[in-house]
Amino acid sequence: MILVFEFLENFSLDNYLFDKTKSALLNWEKRLRITNGIARGLLYLHQDSRCRMIHRDLKPSNILLDKDMIPKIADFGMATLFESDGAEASNTSVAGTYGYMSPEYAIDMICSVKSDVFSFGVLVLEMISGKKNSDFFHTDEESLLNYVWRNWKEGKGLEMVDPVMEEASPSTFRPQEVLRCIQIGLLCVQECAEDRPPMANVVLMLTSDTTEMDQPRRPGFCVSRNRSSPKTRNEDTWTVTHVTLSAIETR
Structure with a gap:
């Protein structure tokens, strides 16, 4: 058997986003276009x-x-089908990458379309900041989500923006549009x-400046439980790792 893929000349997004030299090729206009494309792909x-x-x-x-630079969602090895009349899929194990997993999935194995929405939110905040979520492990900030949330609550959302975007192409950098996307990510x-x-x-909010948005509530900072001692649900502490977990059993 042969598996045939479309040839994609520019490899994966992380090769540009987290590279100090290549990231200059991603001005705000391109990052927004890529974000919109990913959102439409997930909606599909x-x-x-x-x-x-x-x-x-x-x-x-x-x-x-x-x-x-048109994005294509790839690697469906861990994808799960769900019924057309429901938004959840049953799972007997966790599969995915810590740092992008929603708390309810990483902890309780509750997998739904909202799990993908959480991952998309992390990706949006990485696109805007130019930083990996894993860059914050073992720091006072603990996670990119904590860092963005703190700045947002203090009215300093633009302080977390990747400076390369404005330096590379000031004419395409639109602060209000960036702040709107930070809010969508949160x-x-x-x-x-x-x-x-x-x-x-999400697609509607990304493509329409007039769509009203709610104020975000506290992010799910965590994706992995520290089980060193028994705790109540509200007292749980969390850690994050950057590992891909694969489900071995068939789906």
């Missing part, structure tokens, strides 16, 4: 595809770019899955 998987699915491992290394990573918007709403 969740709503419009004949086989509706949850990707479960959305991250920059799984976003491939063609010669025109809405996607809210701790409670019910609070996160569906991808249809």
